[in-house]
Amino acid sequence: MYKxxxxxxxxxxxxxxxxxxHQYKNYSLKQRADFMRAIAAEIEAxxxxxxxxxxxxxxxxxxxLQGERARTMFQLTSYGxxxxxxxxxxxxxxxALAERTPPKPDVRKMLVPxxxxxxxxxxxxxxxxxxxxGDTACAFAAGCPVxxxxxxxxxxxxxxxxxxxxxxxxxxxxxxxxFAHVYGAGFEVGxxxxxxxxxxAIGFTGSFGGGKALxxxxxxxxxxxxxFAEMGSVNPVYLLPEKLATETESLAKQLAGSVTLGVGQFCxxxxxxxxxxxxxxxxxxxxxxxEIEILTPATMLHQGIADNxxxxxxxxxxxxxxxxxxxxxxxxxxAQGKISIATVSGSTFLNNPVLHxxxxxxxxxxxxxxxxxxxxxxxxxMEGQLTATLMATPGDINAHKELLSEVQEICGRLIFNxxxxxxxxxxxMHHGGPFPASTDSRFTSVGADGIKRFxxxxxxxxxxxxxxxxxxxxxxxxxxxRTVDNELTKEKI
Amino acid sequence: MYKxxxxxxxxxxxxxxxxxxHQYKNYSLKQRADFMRAIAAEIEAxxxxxxxxxxxxxxxxxxxLQGERARTMFQLTSYGxxxxxxxxxxxxxxxALAERTPPKPDVRKMLVPxxxxxxxxxxxxxxxxxxxxGDTACAFAAGCPVxxxxxxxxxxxxxxxxxxxxxxxxxxxxxxxxFAHVYGAGFEVGxxxxxxxxxxAIGFTGSFGGGKALxxxxxxxxxxxxxFAEMGSVNPVYLLPEKLATETESLAKQLAGSVTLGVGQFCxxxxxxxxxxxxxxxxxxxxxxxEIEILTPATMLHQGIADNxxxxxxxxxxxxxxxxxxxxxxxxxxAQGKISIATVSGSTFLNNPVLHxxxxxxxxxxxxxxxxxxxxxxxxxMEGQLTATLMATPGDINAHKELLSEVQEICGRLIFNxxxxxxxxxxxMHHGGPFPASTDSRFTSVGADGIKRFxxxxxxxxxxxxxxxxxxxxxxxxxxxRTVDNELTKEKI
Numbered sequence: 001m002y003k004x005x006x007x008x009x010x011x012x013x014x015x016x017x018x019x020x021x022h023q024y025k026n027y028s029l030k031q032r033a034d035f036m037r038a039i040a041a042e043i044e045a046x047x048x049x050x051x052x053x054x055x056x057x058x059x060x061x062x063x064x065l066q067g068e069r070a071r072t073m074f075q076l077t078s079y080g081x082x083x084x085x086x087x088x089x090x091x092x093x094x095x096a097l098a099e100r101t102p103p104k105p106d107v108r109k110m111l112v113p114x115x116x117x118x119x120x121x122x123x124x125x126x127x128x129x130x131x132x133x134g135d136t137a138c139a140f141a142a143g144c145p146v147x148x149x150x151x152x153x154x155x156x157x158x159x160x161x162x163x164x165x166x167x168x169x170x171x172x173x174x175x176x177x178x179f180a181h182v183y184g185a186g187f188e189v190g191x192x193x194x195x196x197x198x199x200x201a202i203g204f205t206g207s208f209g210g211g212k213a214l215x216x217x218x219x220x221x222x223x224x225x226x227x228f229a230e231m232g233s234v235n236p237v238y239l240l241p242e243k244l245a246t247e248t249e250s251l252a253k254q255l256a257g258s259v260t261l262g263v264g265q266f267c268x269x270x271x272x273x274x275x276x277x278x279x280x281x282x283x284x285x286x287x288x289x290x291e292i293e294i295l296t297p298a299t300m301l302h303q304g305i306a307d308n309x310x311x312x313x314x315x316x317x318x319x320x321x322x323x324x325x326x327x328x329x330x331x332x333x334x335a336q337g338k339i340s341i342a343t344v345s346g347s348t349f350l351n352n353p354v355l356h357x358x359x360x361x362x363x364x365x366x367x368x369x370x371x372x373x374x375x376x377x378x379x380x381x382m383e384g385q386l387t388a389t390l391m392a393t394p395g396d397i398n399a400h401k402e403l404l405s406e407v408q409e410i411c412g413r414l415i416f417n418x419x420x421x422x423x424x425x426x427x428x429m430h431h432g433g434p435f436p437a438s439t440d441s442r443f444t445s446v447g448a449d450g451i452k453r454f455x456x457x458x459x460x461x462x463x464x465x466x467x468x469x470x471x472x473x474x475x476x477x478x479x480x481x482r483t484v485d486n487e488l489t490k491e492k493i
Numbered sequence: 494m495y496k497x498x499x500x501x502x503x504x505x506x507x508x509x510x511x512x513x514x515h516q517y518k519n520y521s522l523k524q525r526a527d528f529m530r531a532i533a534a535e536i537e538a539x540x541x542x543x544x545x546x547x548x549x550x551x552x553x554x555x556x557x558l559q560g561e562r563a564r565t566m567f568q569l570t571s572y573g574x575x576x577x578x579x580x581x582x583x584x585x586x587x588x589a590l591a592e593r594t595p596p597k598p599d600v601r602k603m604l605v606p607x608x609x610x611x612x613x614x615x616x617x618x619x620x621x622x623x624x625x626x627g628d629t630a631c632a633f634a635a636g637c638p639v640x641x642x643x644x645x646x647x648x649x650x651x652x653x654x655x656x657x658x659x660x661x662x663x664x665x666x667x668x669x670x671x672f673a674h675v676y677g678a679g680f681e682v683g684x685x686x687x688x689x690x691x692x693x694a695i696g697f698t699g700s701f702g703g704g705k706a707l708x709x710x711x712x713x714x715x716x717x718x719x720x721f722a723e724m725g726s727v728n729p730v731y732l733l734p735e736k737l738a739t740e741t742e743s744l745a746k747q748l749a750g751s752v753t754l755g756v757g758q759f760c761x762x763x764x765x766x767x768x769x770x771x772x773x774x775x776x777x778x779x780x781x782x783x784e785i786e787i788l789t790p791a792t793m794l795h796q797g798i799a800d801n802x803x804x805x806x807x808x809x810x811x812x813x814x815x816x817x818x819x820x821x822x823x824x825x826x827x828a829q830g831k832i833s834i835a836t837v838s839g840s841t842f843l844n845n846p847v848l849h850x851x852x853x854x855x856x857x858x859x860x861x862x863x864x865x866x867x868x869x870x871x872x873x874x875m876e877g878q879l880t881a882t883l884m885a886t887p888g889d890i891n892a893h894k895e896l897l898s899e900v901q902e903i904c905g906r907l908i909f910n911x912x913x914x915x916x917x918x919x920x921x922m923h924h925g926g927p928f929p930a931s932t933d934s935r936f937t938s939v940g941a942d943g944i945k946r947f948x949x950x951x952x953x954x955x956x957x958x959x960x961x962x963x964x965x966x967x968x969x970x971x972x973x974x975r976t977v978d979n980e981l982t983k984e985k986i
Contacts, residue, residue: 022898087976092920102915105911105915109923219712224708224928226935383716394959405519408605412950413953413954414956416956416960427602427979428586429600430951435717440719442950455935456927456934458901461906461907461909462908462910463907466887483920
């Protein structure tokens with residue numbers, strides 16, 4: 001039904017995108033925001049067909065997809081509003097000092113869009129991190145045209161979303177080439193796009209293998225380009241002793257819920273639970289066992305994901321020293337994920353890299369450390385993570401200052417007495433983390449700061465006011481915040 | 494005199510740097526700024542010895558080095574002040590909404606330091622872009638310890654500067670390991686540092702070969718790290734027709750001065766002059782010839798640079814279709830750079846990649862385009878540049894809107910009727926550009942925004958106020974600008 005886009009077609013798509021870029025980059029911030037609001041309206045107008053199509057393609061339940069649709073629309077409208085407010089432009093102006101020796105020139109700087117962006121969506125968020133998702137919204141906000149490669153696991157959903165974007169583009173008189181939707185069953189289409197000289201940045205959400213391949217291709221180009229790949233992580237949750245002793249049951253309930261939310265198919269799923277072995281941890285395990293056993297397995301996104309979970313789970317459980325703590329007592333079908341919790345000692349974890357790897361699905365591994373020193377050693381040995389969570393009392397925090405310092409070095413978001421699942425769409429959110437959680441720990445893929453991924457600074461020196469972009473003109477016609485001679489202000493010059 | 498640092502010594506240096514990082518990252522912004530001010534004071538206290546040592550090692554004249562010393566001190570004090578003001582932290586806070594379904598968590602974000610940084614200085618700026626130069630200043634401001642590999646071309650100068658940093662570190666009670674100075678005649682020491690897992694970022698100023706090797710090593714690591722390599726460029730200067738016709742003589746004088754400033758040893762040296770061939774260009778060439786012929790050659794930084802210039806100049810002048818326009822009539826010695834201007838047609842330039850390469854020294858190539866279409870084609874064919882300059886009247890700008898659009902895509906700083914040499918140290922300065930001008934066009938190596946190169950965002954979710962960094966506490970004790978619920982403010986919460 002959906003034929004692979006040919007190389008000749010891709011060349012045409014890219015040529016259109018380049019042409020569109022030279023027009024769209026000069027569109028006002030308001031025009032960009034209007035376009036994004038129009039896309040949100042067109043998504044809403046898709047109505048039940050969108051939800052039903054996605055349900056059929058992803059096995060995700062209706063309520064979840066309705067929520068994700070709302071989130072997707074909110075991303076478009078709120079990033080549009082942020083684009084329009086202009087803070088992300090980091091506009092700064094240093095005025096001239098003609099009398100200085102040598103004379104100080106007038107220099108003004110703002111972020112400008114990078115150029116055509118290619119987006120690869122995620123299978124686990126068919127709306128919010130796919131065709132019209134966060135990466136696409138950020139690129140449009142920044143002033144970049146977008147080429148989306150449809151995710152093979154939800155082609156119909158992706159095509160519907162593409163039609164919403166195309167309708168909005170037409171209604172808003174966007175240049176031809178502002179958006180394109182291409183297909184490729186294998187990796188060849190993605191590789192061609194990633195290696196093409198006219199493509200200036202890549203957004204990706206998915207597996208380590210996919211993200212790393214894009215990162216390597218992009219860096220090996222004659223002109224390397226940035227790749228923003230969010231590749232998931234195991235998101236350690238620390239149960240510190242006082243908290244664990246005083247709220248054992250509540251922690252077991254919270255974690256049972258978080259590990260199994262969305263059949264464990266979240267990049268912030270808590271794949272590791274870390275604690276010092278003590279009586280409270282023993283109680284916690286038996287309470288968690290009770291919670292897990294009564295849960296019912298659910299169907300995963302597609303058979304490939306279910307097979308992958310099954311294989312990785314078997315590998316993890318077969319490692320020396322790993323013991324099963326609990327599994328759902330209801331048998332899982334081939335398409336479902338068997339809910340599983342296992343345990344291993346800190347020393348075994350330290351010596352087995354396999355146990356550090358993500359098992360994408362409803363699984364978590366409890367690391368039982370011999371003492372506080374081993375807890376710290378386990379932390380230092382961890383790879384980069386999207387999130388780390390401390391379940392702790394104030395007393396625990398005061399007693400674990402070194403852990404608090406070390407854990408900040410391995411994550412992008414540090415959570416206190418909340419579960420890591422649930423990523424708020426807000427400016428202060430950082431969704432990214434040290435490699436391999438993401439390929440560039442300096443940028444987020446959630447929240448309006450994600451717009452900055454697709455922009456770079458450009459300085460204008462000694463320009464007549466009339467030729468400057470509106471954002472940098474003396475009279476500040478857009479009424480945006482700017483740093484003028486080192487002071488933040490909305491004043492004119 | 495300066496033995497290569499051994500691998501065992503490097504391991505110790507790196508271990509000290511990691512330890513220092515865990516302490517220094519918690520030092521207040523004021524402590525960092527005080528340290529940087531103390532370094533500036535110690536540099537001043539080095540007095541004439543510093544200037545005389547650098548004169549002997551680099552052949553740069555006294556006045557230039559005195560100016561560069563002042564610039565270096567200004568970088569330290571002004572980046573310190575910027576660090577203290579805290580705008581660079583991009584602090585943002587989204588407050589909780591407990592009544593929402595699901596409840597909205599409190600999320601707060603700020604930039605945190607990356608970790609130990611390695612700096613490789615430039616031969617052409619022995620103070621401002623070397624041991625205590627811009628990269629080191631930015632890293633200290635961000636909260637990172639620094640390991641400098643001494644530049645082999647000015648080892649004594651580098652060692653003096655290192656002593657100034659070490660004295661300041663002692664006076665300010667900085668942690669042991671906050672700074673280290675290592676030596677390596679070959680590339681092995683640099684390679685070892687760049688590939689070491691504990692090193693988290695690299696600053697480099699120098700050749701394409703050196704910067705690209707670091708970039709590749711860093712990206713091929715198990716955990717890739719950012720490399721900020723500023724690798725120079727040819728900095729095209731466009732002479733648009735009305736401007737060229739009306740200010741022919743003044744343009745010839747300005748460009749003769751800019752091409753030969755500092756024996757052409759600036760990364761912003763105008764290596765290409767681009768114009769449509771007409772009578773005014775013919776006049777310009779003869780006026781430029783008069784200016785160039787009377788100039789006296791000067792000694793380059795060291796024999797290696799002079800030899801390299803001589804070789805690359807010969808290669809450039811030997812290309813088909815390249816004709817010499819002017820050379821200084823005074824014979825250059827082996828250590829000096831022969832001032833040279835050549836010319837070539839636009840079509841020849843388009844077909845010969847050799848002519849696109851930088852010839853580091855007092856040389857510039859005039860590209861004579863057949864018409865406006867060729868001018869545009871030449872622009873589209875250019876590599877990424879630190880700067881591009883339009884010498885133009887308002888009428889020229891209005892007649893060249895497509896050129897204005899295209900030229901923005903190839904540069905980091907766009908200059909109007911100024912020469913590109915002279916890089917103002919100011920917040921609005923962008924010194925960087927699309928690859929290969931720099932490895933990361935999104936970050937500057939001049940100006941306080943350079944601090945952001947060595948930092949990444951970290952979000953804190955649901956933390957008690959007492960455990961948050963001061964920058965994010967409710968009461969805003971540092972009185973910094975923060976974005977609270979999407980509004981910039983210094984207010985408390």
